[in-house]
Amino acid sequence: MKKLVNSPATVLQDALRGVAVAHPELTVDFDSRIVLSSAPRDGRVALISGGGSGHEPLHSGFVGEGMLSAACVGEIFTSPTPDQMLAAATQTDSGGGVLFIVKNYTGDVLNFDMAREFAEEQGIRVESVVVADDVAVQDSTWTAGRRGVGTTVIVEKVAGAAAAEGRTLSQVKAIAEKVADNGRSMGVALTSCTVPAVGKPSFDLPEDEMEIGVGIHGEPGRKRVPLASAHDIAEEIVESITSDYDFTGAPVIALLTGLGGTPLIELYATYGEIADALSAREIRVARSLVGDYVTSLDMAGCSLTLVRADDEILRLWDAPVNTSAVRW
Amino acid sequence: MKKLVNSPATVLQDALRGVAVAHPELTVDFDSRIVLSSAPRDGRVALISGGGSGHEPLHSGFVGEGMLSAACVGEIFTSPTPDQMLAAATQTDSGGGVLFIVKNYTGDVLNFDMAREFAEEQGIRVESVVVADDVAVQDSTWTAGRRGVGTTVIVEKVAGAAAAEGRTLSQVKAIAEKVADNGRSMGVALTSCTVPAVGKPSFDLPEDEMEIGVGIHGEPGRKRVPLASAHDIAEEIVESITSDYDFTGAPVIALLTGLGGTPLIELYATYGEIADALSAREIRVARSLVGDYVTSLDMAGCSLTLVRADDEILRLWDAPVNTSAVRW
Numbered sequence: 001m002k003k004l005v006n007s008p009a010t011v012l013q014d015a016l017r018g019v020a021v022a023h024p025e026l027t028v029d030f031d032s033r034i035v036l037s038s039a040p041r042d043g044r045v046a047l048i049s050g051g052g053s054g055h056e057p058l059h060s061g062f063v064g065e066g067m068l069s070a071a072c073v074g075e076i077f078t079s080p081t082p083d084q085m086l087a088a089a090t091q092t093d094s095g096g097g098v099l100f101i102v103k104n105y106t107g108d109v110l111n112f113d114m115a116r117e118f119a120e121e122q123g124i125r126v127e128s129v130v131v132a133d134d135v136a137v138q139d140s141t142w143t144a145g146r147r148g149v150g151t152t153v154i155v156e157k158v159a160g161a162a163a164a165e166g167r168t169l170s171q172v173k174a175i176a177e178k179v180a181d182n183g184r185s186m187g188v189a190l191t192s193c194t195v196p197a198v199g200k201p202s203f204d205l206p207e208d209e210m211e212i213g214v215g216i217h218g219e220p221g222r223k224r225v226p227l228a229s230a231h232d233i234a235e236e237i238v239e240s241i242t243s244d245y246d247f248t249g250a251p252v253i254a255l256l257t258g259l260g261g262t263p264l265i266e267l268y269a270t271y272g273e274i275a276d277a278l279s280a281r282e283i284r285v286a287r288s289l290v291g292d293y294v295t296s297l298d299m300a301g302c303s304l305t306l307v308r309a310d311d312e313i314l315r316l317w318d319a320p321v322n323t324s325a326v327r328w
Numbered sequence: 329m330k331k332l333v334n335s336p337a338t339v340l341q342d343a344l345r346g347v348a349v350a351h352p353e354l355t356v357d358f359d360s361r362i363v364l365s366s367a368p369r370d371g372r373v374a375l376i377s378g379g380g381s382g383h384e385p386l387h388s389g390f391v392g393e394g395m396l397s398a399a400c401v402g403e404i405f406t407s408p409t410p411d412q413m414l415a416a417a418t419q420t421d422s423g424g425g426v427l428f429i430v431k432n433y434t435g436d437v438l439n440f441d442m443a444r445e446f447a448e449e450q451g452i453r454v455e456s457v458v459v460a461d462d463v464a465v466q467d468s469t470w471t472a473g474r475r476g477v478g479t480t481v482i483v484e485k486v487a488g489a490a491a492a493e494g495r496t497l498s499q500v501k502a503i504a505e506k507v508a509d510n511g512r513s514m515g516v517a518l519t520s521c522t523v524p525a526v527g528k529p530s531f532d533l534p535e536d537e538m539e540i541g542v543g544i545h546g547e548p549g550r551k552r553v554p555l556a557s558a559h560d561i562a563e564e565i566v567e568s569i570t571s572d573y574d575f576t577g578a579p580v581i582a583l584l585t586g587l588g589g590t591p592l593i594e595l596y597a598t599y600g601e602i603a604d605a606l607s608a609r610e611i612r613v614a615r616s617l618v619g620d621y622v623t624s625l626d627m628a629g630c631s632l633t634l635v636r637a638d639d640e641i642l643r644l645w646d647a648p649v650n651t652s653a654v655r656w
Binding site: 002003004005006007010011012014015016017018019020021022053054056057061076190191207210227229230231233260261262263264265266267268269270271272273275285288289290292295297298300301302322327328 | 330331332333334335338339340342343344345346347348349350381382384385389404518519535538555557558559561588589590591592593594595596597598599600601603613616617618620623625626628629630650655656
C-alpha cells in the first residue's frame with residue numbers, strides 16, 4: 001500500500017488540519033470532527049450532512065455559502081457518531097431548525113436518527129431526508145434498501161440554495177425530498193480501493209474484469225463482466241438508470257463523478273458516450289458536472305447520477321454557491 | 329491496463345467530445361484540437377497555452393473568462409503542433425495581440441516558437457513566456473533547463489486577470505514573467521502512470537520506494553528513497569523549494585496538486601504538513617489551492633508550487649474567474 005499519510009491512525013485528523021489551513025473561511029471543530037461554514041445564519045435553516053470519510057470532496061468540500069452549514073466527518077468508510085451530529089446541530093441552528101441530509105447506509109441512518117432525538121430534546125427542530133438513489137442493488141453490505149450516492153450532491157446544492165433564500169424547514173425539506181425522490185445513480189469500478197488501516201485492496205478484481213454497480217465502499221454490485229469500452233459502459237449504466245425511472249420530458253441534471261483513481265481525460269471520454277446514450281433516449285441534459293465529487297479513495301471507475309429537474313430546481317441549482325469543491 | 333476509454337487511439341478525440349457537451353460555454357475546434365473561450369475579446373490580449381494531454385485540468389480546464397482564451401491539446405504527453413497554436417492565435421486575436429504561455433519542454437518551446445513566426449507573418453503580434461519552475465533537476469528527458477509545472481496555473485490565472493482588465497500585451501507579458509520568475513515547484517511520485525497507448529506503467533517503482541522530484545511525464549527526479557511519511561515528504565519538498573529561492577518576507581501563493589491517483593484526503597493530510605514546514609521557515613501563505621490541477625494521468629503523488637506574490641499579484645489572483653476547474 002502506497003499512501004501519502006503519516007499513519008493510517010492519524011490520516012483523518014491530519015486531513016482535517018490540512019482543510020483548516022487551506023480554507024480559512026471554514027471552521028474545523030477538531031474535537032467533534034465537524035467542518036462548519038462561516039456563512040451568516042440569522043434564522044436560516046441549517047443543512048447538515050456527513051458520513052464516513054474517503055469520499056472527498058463529499059461532504060466537507062460542500063460546506064459553505066449556499067450549500068452545507070456543516071459536515072460531520074467519520075473515520076474512513078465509517079459513520080460519524082450521534083455526538084458529532086448533535087454538536088453540528090447545536091453549533092449551526094439559529095432558530096430556523098436543522099435539516100439532516102443522510103445517505104442510506106444503516107449506520108448513518110441510525111446515528112442521524114439518534115442525533116435527531118438528542119437535538120429535539122434540546123429544543124432544536126430537526127428534519128431528515130434520506131438519499132437512496134443507487135439503482136444497482138436493493139440491499140447491500142451496509143444498507144437496507146438502496147444505497148445513497150451522487151444524488152446527495154444535488155440535494156445538498158438545491159436545498160442549500162433554498163435555505164439561503166430563507167425558506168422554512170418544511171419547505172427546504174420538501175425540495176430536498178423532491179430532488180432525492182427524482183434522482184438515480186449507478187457506478188462501475190475498474191479497480192478496488194485500499195483503506196489505509198487495512199493496507200490491502202478491499203476486494204479482488206481481475207485485470208480483465210470490472211464490477212458493474214459497485215458501491216462506494218467497494219460493496220458488490222450487480223455483476224462482474226469483462227472490461228468493456230467507455231461506449232459499452234456508458235450504455236450499460238444509462239440503460240440501468242433509465243429503465244428504473246423515466247427521465248424524458250423534463251430537464252435533467254447529470255453528474256458524472258470519478259471514483260478517485262480515474263484521470264479526468266477518461267471521465268470526459270466517458271461523458272461524451274453518456275451524452276450520446278442519453279440523447280438516443282431523448283433525455284435532455286440541462287446542467288452537467290464532470291469531475292471527482294463522490295469518490296471511493298483511489299478506486300478507478302465512475303458513477304453517473306441523473307436528477308429529473310424542473311424550473312425551480314434548475315434555478316436553485318444555478319444560485320450562487322461558494323464551497324471548496326462546488327463554486328459558481 | 330484498466331482504462332475507461334474506447335481505445336487508446338481515440339481517447340483524446342473522445343475526451344474533447346465530452347468537454348464540448350459538458351461545457352456548452354466553451355467552443356471545441358475538433359479539427360485543430362483547440363478549446364476556446366466564449367468570453368468577449370474586443371481588443372483584449374488573448375492568452376493561449378497548451379501542451380500534451382494527460383495533465384487535466386491543465387490546460388483546457390482553465391479556458392474561460394479571466395484565464396485562458398484557448399488551449400491547444402496535444403496527444404497524451406505529446407506537444408501540440410505549430411498549426412494548432414496558429415489556429416488558436418488567429419481565432420482569438422482581436423487586435424490586442426497574443427501571449428503564449430509555454431511550459432519548458434523542448435517540443436512545446438520549439439512548436440510555440442514556430443507558431444509565433446507563422447502568426448507574426450500573418451500580422452498577429454505574439455509574445456511568449458516560458459515557465460521553468462521545477463527545482464528537481466536541471467535538464468531532463470524532454471527538457472533543456474528546468475521543467476515547467478505548477479507555476480503555469482498561477483501564471484495563467486494572474487495574466488488572465490491582467491488581460492481581462494484590458495492591459496497591453498507588453499504589460500500582460502510582464503506580469504506573467506514576474507509570476508513565472510518567482511515560482512518554484514517540486515513533486516513526488518508514489519506510483520508510475522500508465523499511458524493508454526503504451527499499456528504498461530511508464531516506469532517501475534518498487535512497492536516500498538518513491539521518486540523525489542519526479543517529472544509530470546514520469547521523467548526521473550532526484551532520487552529514489554524508501555516510502556516516507558507525509559510529514560517527511562512535506563519537509564523534503566519544502567526544503568528543496570525554499571533552499572532554491574527565498575520566499576520569506578512576502579505573501580506566497582501555494583498550490584498543492586495531486587498527480588491524478590491520490591485521494592483528496594491524502595492531499596489535505598499532506599498539505600497540513602506542508603503548512604507546518606512553511607510556517608517553521610517563516611513563510612506566509614496568503615492564498616492556497618489544494619486539489620488536482622496539474623496531473624500525470626493516474627500517477628499517485630503530489631507536487632507543491634510556491635509563488636512569491638505582492639499586492640498586485642494577489643489582487644489579480646483574487647479577480648473573478650470562470651473556467652471549469654478554477655472558478656471564483
